[in-house]
Each structure stands twice: as structure tokens, then as C-alpha cells.
Amino acid sequence: MFNIAIAQSGGPTAAINATLAGVFARAEKTEEVDEIYGALNGIEGIINDHLINLRHIIMNEEDKDLLMKTPSTILGSCRYKLPSLEEDDLQYKTIVENLQKHHIKVFFYIGGNDSMDTVMKLDAYLKREQIDICVVGVPKTIDNDLMETDHTPGFGSAAKYVAISLQEIIRDSRVYSIPSVTIVEIMGRDAGWLAASSCVLRANGEPAPHLIYLPESTFTLEQYIQDVKNAMTRYKAVIIAVSEGVTFPDGGSEEQAKDAFGHTQNAGIGKKLEEYTAKHFQCKVRSIELNVMQRCSSHAASLTDLEESERIGGAAAEFGIEYHQSGIMAAFKRISNNPYRVEIIPCPVQDVANKEKKFPVEWISPEGNNVTVDALNYFLPLIKGEPVLKYKNGIPMHFRIDQ
Amino acid sequence: MFNIAIAQSGGPTAAINATLAGVFARAEKTEEVDEIYGALNGIEGIINDHLINLRHIIMNEEDKDLLMKTPSTILGSCRYKLPSLEEDDLQYKTIVENLQKHHIKVFFYIGGNDSMDTVMKLDAYLKREQIDICVVGVPKTIDNDLMETDHTPGFGSAAKYVAISLQEIIRDSRVYSIPSVTIVEIMGRDAGWLAASSCVLRANGEPAPHLIYLPESTFTLEQYIQDVKNAMTRYKAVIIAVSEGVTFPDGGSEEQAKDAFGHTQNAGIGKKLEEYTAKHFQCKVRSIELNVMQRCSSHAASLTDLEESERIGGAAAEFGIEYHQSGIMAAFKRISNNPYRVEIIPCPVQDVANKEKKFPVEWISPEGNNVTVDALNYFLPLIKGEPVLKYKNGIPMHFRIDQ
Structure with missing residues (x-):
């Protein structure tokens, strides 16, 4: 014994x-x-x-x-x-x-x-x-x-929560008649698996999220602006899934936001993209952090x-x-x-x-703004079934x- | 016809x-x-x-x-x-x-x-x-x-979502051995009903949220510090539910945070309390916004x-x-x-x-930091049952x- x-x-x-x-x-x-x-x-x-x-x-x-x-x-x-x-x-x-x-x-x-x-x-x-x-x-x-x-x-439970919440956010984002951009920040400091898994909604005929950004591909503001512009011509309410591991190319500490106490704020990529998008497109933009709810x-x-x-x-x-x-x-x-x-x-x-196992680059679209059907097929079995x-x-x- | x-x-x-x-x-x-x-x-x-x-x-x-x-x-x-x-x-x-x-x-x-x-x-x-x-x-x-x-x-569905998410956040907040404060910002611009409804967890023996702040009572930083101090003596992981309608008494525009583009950031009460609490108590503090997920x-x-x-x-x-x-x-x-x-x-x-129907003041504790059992009895029937x-x-x- x-x-x-x-x-x-x-x-x-x-x-x-x-x-x-x-x-x-x-x-x-x-x-x-x-x-x-x-x-x-x-x-x-x-x-x-x-x-x-x-x-x-x-x-x-x-x-x-x-x-x-x-x-x-x-x-x-x-x-x-x-x-x-x-x-x-x-x-x-x-x-x-x-x-x-x-x-x-x-x-x-x-x-x-x-x-x-x-x-x-x-x-x-x-x-x-x-x-x-x-x-x-x-x-x-x-x-x-x-x-x-x-x-x-x-992972499967986190991915399922992200998909369920994102689908509800999509419904929520479509109510008004004006164009809008909704940015959803998803956990994953160094690897984009969880953000990438938001593609599962496609299996149910949902075109959103229209853009998916992962830390495994290079993020540039030029490509981003072009991506959002293209998406806006097709969709009234553009939905973007972004991994928290994506770096906003803000070029230096002088642009870091300061909070009320003079501390440098570590605003997430979602918040930063929200501000940038609102400035560039002059339309309704919001960012949502799924926060710890994703993991629990x-x-x-x-x-x-x-x-x-x-x-x-x-x-x-x-x-x-x-x-x-x-x-x-x-x-x-x-x-x-x-x-x-x-x-x-x-x-x-x-x-x-x-x-660390990174999200495979061959599952990322050439433009670096979405994922492939192989990724979808990998993810789908993991979120099935409800306790x-x-x-x-x-x-x-x-x-x-x-x- | x-x-x-x-x-x-x-x-x-x-x-x-x-x-x-x-x-x-x-x-x-x-x-x-x-x-x-x-x-x-x-x-x-x-x-x-x-x-x-x-x-x-x-x-x-x-x-x-x-x-x-x-x-x-x-x-x-x-x-x-x-x-x-x-x-x-x-x-x-x-x-x-x-x-x-x-x-x-x-x-x-x-x-x-x-x-x-x-x-x-x-x-x-x-x-x-x-x-x-x-x-x-x-x-x-x-x-x-x-x-x-x-x-x-x-309202009942929003309250149920808040209760379910908050209970999961409580589980999440308790994992580490160090003391912490978790602030959850809940919707309700002018009335505190939804934040107040988080008291339903008590019916299942959950002592958290330990503090509930509503726009219907006066919020002062002195009382808040005292409340958190008291809660920390009893609980390792203090959980605070705060209505988005609560005003942070920050006394002037010079303390407004600026973002990377020089805009004044409209940080919510949760974020502001997070910064204030971290500064005052020097412990692990985080704030979570339940955001539009509450309503959809x-x-x-x-x-x-x-x-x-x-x-x-x-x-x-x-x-x-x-x-x-x-x-x-x-x-x-x-x-x-x-x-x-x-x-x-x-x-x-x-x-x-x-x-606007405000949350009744007689359902708020004398200290203005929690709600009464009458509130609990009012809320409970509204969240029952699962489709x-x-x-x-x-x-x-x-x-x-x-x-």
C-alpha cells in the first residue's frame, strides 16, 4: 500500500x-x-x-x-x-x-x-x-x-465559450442601421489558438468574425485598414477577433497612455485597435475583452x-x-x-x-487576416456536446x- | 380584417x-x-x-x-x-x-x-x-x-447571466494564495438593479460579492477603503460588484487619463476603482467588465x-x-x-x-455597500429555470x- x-x-x-x-x-x-x-x-x-x-x-x-x-x-x-x-x-x-x-x-x-x-x-x-x-x-x-x-x-471549453459569446455579440452588433466595427479581444499571450478557434461559427453559416488576427502572423496597420475597408463594403457590422498576443505597432513609449495616477496603462490590443479604428473610420467602434470568463x-x-x-x-x-x-x-x-x-x-x-506550440502558419490565410478550413476541421470536434x-x-x- | x-x-x-x-x-x-x-x-x-x-x-x-x-x-x-x-x-x-x-x-x-x-x-x-x-x-x-x-x-436573463458569470469569476479569483481584489462592473447607467441582483449568489451559500455599490447611494472613497479593508480581513479574495452608474469621485479633469492619441479616455468605474485600489492596497487587483454579453x-x-x-x-x-x-x-x-x-x-x-424606477433605498444596507434580504427575495424568482x-x-x- x-x-x-x-x-x-x-x-x-x-x-x-x-x-x-x-x-x-x-x-x-x-x-x-x-x-x-x-x-x-x-x-x-x-x-x-x-x-x-x-x-x-x-x-x-x-x-x-x-x-x-x-x-x-x-x-x-x-x-x-x-x-x-x-x-x-x-x-x-x-x-x-x-x-x-x-x-x-x-x-x-x-x-x-x-x-x-x-x-x-x-x-x-x-x-x-x-x-x-x-x-x-x-x-x-x-x-x-x-x-x-x-x-x-x-481548451475545448474555452473555445466553446468564445464561440457562444461571439455569436451573441454578433447578434448584438447588428441591431442599429449604422455601420459599425466590433473588436473582440481573445486570450492567448503567445499563441493564437483560442482566437483562431472563433472560426467555428462558420460551420453554422455565420460569416463573422470577418477578420481574425493572431500573433503568429505580422500585423501592420496598412493591411488592417485595408482589411476593415474591404469588410465594411460587404458587412454593415464588421466583427474582428484579435488575439491578445497581437502587438499594436505603436512605435514607442511616448504614445503609451497614462492613467489618472501617472502610471503607464497597459491597454490591451482590443482597446488600442478600437481607438485607432474610430479615429481612422469615424464610425461606431467598440472593443470587448472576454476576460477571465473565457477560462472559467x-x-x-x-x-x-x-x-x-x-x-x-x-x-x-x-x-x-x-x-x-x-x-x-x-x-x-x-x-x-x-x-x-x-x-x-x-x-x-x-x-x-x-x-510552446504555435498556431500553424499554413492554417493562416495568405493575407494574415483569417484562418483556413483545416483549422476549422481541427477545432470543431473539440467543442462538441454540452454537460x-x-x-x-x-x-x-x-x-x-x-x- | x-x-x-x-x-x-x-x-x-x-x-x-x-x-x-x-x-x-x-x-x-x-x-x-x-x-x-x-x-x-x-x-x-x-x-x-x-x-x-x-x-x-x-x-x-x-x-x-x-x-x-x-x-x-x-x-x-x-x-x-x-x-x-x-x-x-x-x-x-x-x-x-x-x-x-x-x-x-x-x-x-x-x-x-x-x-x-x-x-x-x-x-x-x-x-x-x-x-x-x-x-x-x-x-x-x-x-x-x-x-x-x-x-x-x-432583466431576469441579464441577472442570471451576471450571477452565473460572477460565480465563475469567484472560483477563478480564489486560486492563488495571495490576497486579491476583483472588481466586476455591471451594466445599469442610472439604476443599480442589475448590479444589485448579484446578491442572488447568497441563496446558494456564496458570501461573495462581498461588496455591492449602486448609483442609488453615495459613493465615497473613505467608506470604500474602509469596506475593502474590512472585507480583506475576512476574505482572501475580495469580490466587488459595482454598477456602471456609480461615479468615481475624481474631482476634476486633470486626473483624466489620456489615451495614445491624446483623447480623454472614458474609463469605466471598474477600471478607475482598480487603479485606485491597487495604489492604496498594493495587492493584486483586477477589474472585469461584463460588457454587452450581459444583455445578449x-x-x-x-x-x-x-x-x-x-x-x-x-x-x-x-x-x-x-x-x-x-x-x-x-x-x-x-x-x-x-x-x-x-x-x-x-x-x-x-x-x-x-x-426611471430607481432601486429602492430601503433595500440598500445602511453602509451603502450591500443589499438586503428583501432585495434577494425580489430577485430570486426572476432567474429561475433554464431553456x-x-x-x-x-x-x-x-x-x-x-x-
Whole structure:
């Protein structure tokens, strides 16, 4: 008999708790596993010995179901980066001491490329010291920018929320008889996957968003003006999806806006484009930031995403508990697109850690202002299906362990 | 046999099309009604003679069902104000000419307090000229600020969306171990109903939002600092709901932020409070604007709201078509709260036009930073129930007559 621990790191998604539920459920079925711990606030929870016993919290199927449909993470998160092993191995010793104190033989870390850095470093330390503890990475990020996996848990739900909200914004933007431009800023600091996914509306005959801008192609104001001009000749209400990672070519700090307290304002690309467009076209322009709702909207989650997120948790549990694999991350491999089928495979965590998978340039239109049908076909299966939510007083119920 | 026309005006909601469906369905059942016209872009559609035949567009029950669940308005909208009758009655003549040309005997105008001004003025003209045409107002606004009606169609869905999103933002805000303040700006230019409705989360045991600020009470920075300080001693992640109508006491134009083009930025109260709070408390602060998603999120609509919106459309049709009432608006009267029951009554449109119903001061806490249990009991029935949506490719289907 031995114990296991699970922790989560990085930004929230609508599907991290589903992955937690997946690891938990698979571990629960394994006779050799005694206690299943949750570490609070990621690796900090191991360092500070803040563990909770998940068997006391997830008591039955109803709990598990509610957990699956609760956004963000019940265990909290962190943005903590371990020092390099060569520099300072003191924290690694603390981590191992605490894991050993609680007889933890497998540690699961759910996170993005930064979190996989933690998995990689810890695994290297454990191997160097010949300590019999496995560390297994489980992917999550709404950015969909992890190498070695077809897509990431949490991305499908974010993409579905973006599509649903954007479709409603399109309806909203069309009410008045005057021409207008609506700019919707979508998350994705370095990779344009989520903004690109807004193309899914085309599958339902929606021509908008008419323009899609991603950080993977060069953005120039000349091309932008031409794009908007062309779109305005065809559409009364022009809709633009722009990734937050797109850089506004404003040429220098003297043009940075100052706020009321003299601080430089970090206005997003949406706001900057709004001001520029209004100045250039003298028409009604507005910008909308979908903000954190993109990453935590479990009320509009993709059932495919939730089910896959649970499944990848279960597979990761199998890799770690049954096969004693360490230093790996569970990854999706798309077997076929029609019918859509994925299998889950282990991949070396060093191929994922600190790396970013960019949106493919061959899926961007030559003008750099839209995406291709291959992109559409890639995205569509990921947003399918709607979970049945449990409502109380007209509001979806959430699984909560805190105030 | 005679014809009728329906138009919509003002800002979008998730329930205006449900009201349109309600008027249409009731009119369809009336043998004397021949054609049912929709005027495009509100009263402008009558003035410019832009009518469409709704019988050719809403063909069957499936169409009607999809229309009910499509946000914004399929007929478009306007913000057009008729000149006063005494000043200039030329436009009134045009309106009557066009109505008479199409044998329209009853004209329904779905809108807020500005739109009721149009109903009132047009009715006065018709009565003065002894023209046998009825004008009937049907309420709609997410602001819930119309006199003479217990609440307004569209408000319940907006309130439900705010509650659902806010609950997800609360989950999102709690992931890190450091203290934080999250400020959520909620629509309502002059009345705080929608921001106040965020209290519904309490019914599900959620202590947040910990502070609620409305335009109906005086906002001072001294009280605000004290409120946040108190909340921070109890909660790691403080959540604040603020109505966009709250004025930041910034005391003068020299503190106005300038954007990259030298324009004065009209930053909302949320952004201003974010900057102020970050400066004062030196902690993680963010502000989120729920933006137009609040008014068009039919994917998170209240079933009660949609059903009532359809019902009030039907009742208005009855008032106009059966009883030839003119210059009235259909209004909700709450008969009981437990069980929740409303009836629909006609009220004189002059009691509604250009007036605003403020959030009751007796429902605001003495400190002006929260709302009472009476407010909670008022709001709860309005957000109950979830419509069954029809999905295609993972996205809700919308009723569309345009590109």
C-alpha cells in the first residue's frame, strides 16, 4: 500500500477539476493506493506540507459529478518555479521529505508548460538520488500551446465559450442601421489558438468574425485598414477577433497612455485597435475583452473537453500507478477526425517543458487576416456536446471546499 | 380584417424576440388579423416604410421556438426620438400614412422608457386626429428601471447571466494564495438593479460579492477603503460588484487619463476603482467588465424571463387587438412571491415614458455597500429555470434573417 498526491498549477480552466476527478477515480479503483492527497496551491502545497485528504472530500458519485462541472481548481494554484537543481537542491530535499513523510509514491502535477518544468526538474532529482517516487505531468491550459499533445484539456471549453459569446455579440452588433466595427479581444499571450478557434461559427453559416488576427502572423496597420475597408463594403457590422498576443505597432513609449495616477496603462490590443479604428473610420467602434470568463465558464463547457479531461487524468493515473512511469506527461493523439477519435499516450516531459506550440502558419490565410478550413476541421470536434448541469435557485451548483 | 405591425427599439436583451414571438402567436390566433408586419429598426422602419411580413419568416413552431431563444432583435433597433407634436407633426403624418397604406390598425412597440415616449406621442397624435389606430407599448430592458411594472422582460436573463458569470469569476479569483481584489462592473447607467441582483449568489451559500455599490447611494472613497479593508480581513479574495452608474469621485479633469492619441479616455468605474485600489492596497487587483454579453447572453437565459416575455407579448396583443386599448403599456404585477405569481395589466404609457424606477433605498444596507434580504427575495424568482437550447456543431442555433 502507498499514497499518492495531486496538485494543480498555472491559470484556471473549466476542466482542471475534471482531470482531478479522473486521477482520483482511477486511483480509487487501485487496491494498492491507500490515501489520495491534494496539495494546496500546486508545488507550494508539497513544500509547505499543505495537504488535504481527497477521500474525505470527494465522497460519492454526486460529489465527483459536481467537481467535474466546477471551474477553476478546488486545490488552488501557483506560479512557482523551482530553482535549477545545480544551483540549489534544498527545496527538492524538502519536497522529497514531505512526500516520504506521507508515504507518497506517485505525484501528479496538472498544468501547462511552466508546470511541466517542475515535473522535469523534480523527476531529474528523484532519478539522481535514486528515490522511488514517480512524477507524472497532466496537461491543462486554455492556450492549447503544449507540444506533443494534439490539444490540451480546458481548451475545448474555452473555445466553446468564445464561440457562444461571439455569436451573441454578433447578434448584438447588428441591431442599429449604422455601420459599425466590433473588436473582440481573445486570450492567448503567445499563441493564437483560442482566437483562431472563433472560426467555428462558420460551420453554422455565420460569416463573422470577418477578420481574425493572431500573433503568429505580422500585423501592420496598412493591411488592417485595408482589411476593415474591404469588410465594411460587404458587412454593415464588421466583427474582428484579435488575439491578445497581437502587438499594436505603436512605435514607442511616448504614445503609451497614462492613467489618472501617472502610471503607464497597459491597454490591451482590443482597446488600442478600437481607438485607432474610430479615429481612422469615424464610425461606431467598440472593443470587448472576454476576460477571465473565457477560462472559467463551466456553464458553457464542452462535454468532449470535460470527458477527455477526466479520461486523461485516468490515463495519467495508470501511467504512474500501474506502470511506474516518471518524467512523462499524458498526451492526446488524434487517431481520426471523422469520426473523431483520440488515444492517450505518455510523452517525455522534457519535450513539453518550457516549450510552446504555435498556431500553424499554413492554417493562416495568405493575407494574415483569417484562418483556413483545416483549422476549422481541427477545432470543431473539440467543442462538441454540452454537460447537464445541476442548478439551484437558477444558478449552477459548484463543488466548494472553501469560503 | 386588418393588419398589425411590431417594432423594437433601444438596447438588445436576450428576451425581446420572445416578446415578438408572443405578440405574433397571439395575433396569429386572431381571425380578424390578416398580415403581421415587422418594422425594421424601430419607428424608423415605419417612417421609411421598411416592413417585412412576419408570416413569411416565422413559418412554424420550430421557427418560433428558435426565435424565442435568439438574443438581440431580429428586426433591428433604433434610438430615434420623435419631435414633440407641437413643434413638428410632419413625421407623425408620414407614420400614419405608412400605417394606413398597409392597413395597420394596431402598432406594437417593444422598448424601454425612451420607446414609451414614442408610444405616448404617437398615441396623442392619433387621438388628436381621431385616427382609428391603436399603439401599444411592451416593456423590455435589462436595466429593470421602468415604472408601473414589477420588473421588465429581459432583466431576469441579464441577472442570471451576471450571477452565473460572477460565480465563475469567484472560483477563478480564489486560486492563488495571495490576497486579491476583483472588481466586476455591471451594466445599469442610472439604476443599480442589475448590479444589485448579484446578491442572488447568497441563496446558494456564496458570501461573495462581498461588496455591492449602486448609483442609488453615495459613493465615497473613505467608506470604500474602509469596506475593502474590512472585507480583506475576512476574505482572501475580495469580490466587488459595482454598477456602471456609480461615479468615481475624481474631482476634476486633470486626473483624466489620456489615451495614445491624446483623447480623454472614458474609463469605466471598474477600471478607475482598480487603479485606485491597487495604489492604496498594493495587492493584486483586477477589474472585469461584463460588457454587452450581459444583455445578449441567451445561452444563459432565465426560462422564467423568456416565458414571461412571451406571455407579456401575448397580453399586449390582446389589449391592442381584442380590446382596442391605445396609449398603454403591458406591465407585470406580482401577485405573490411564494409561490411566485404575476399577472399582466395595462398601464397608462405616460406613467412610464421618460421616467426611471430607481432601486429602492430601503433595500440598500445602511453602509451603502450591500443589499438586503428583501432585495434577494425580489430577485430570486426572476432567474429561475433554464431553456432547452438547440445546438449545432457545439454552438446554440440562432434564428437569423440577415447576413
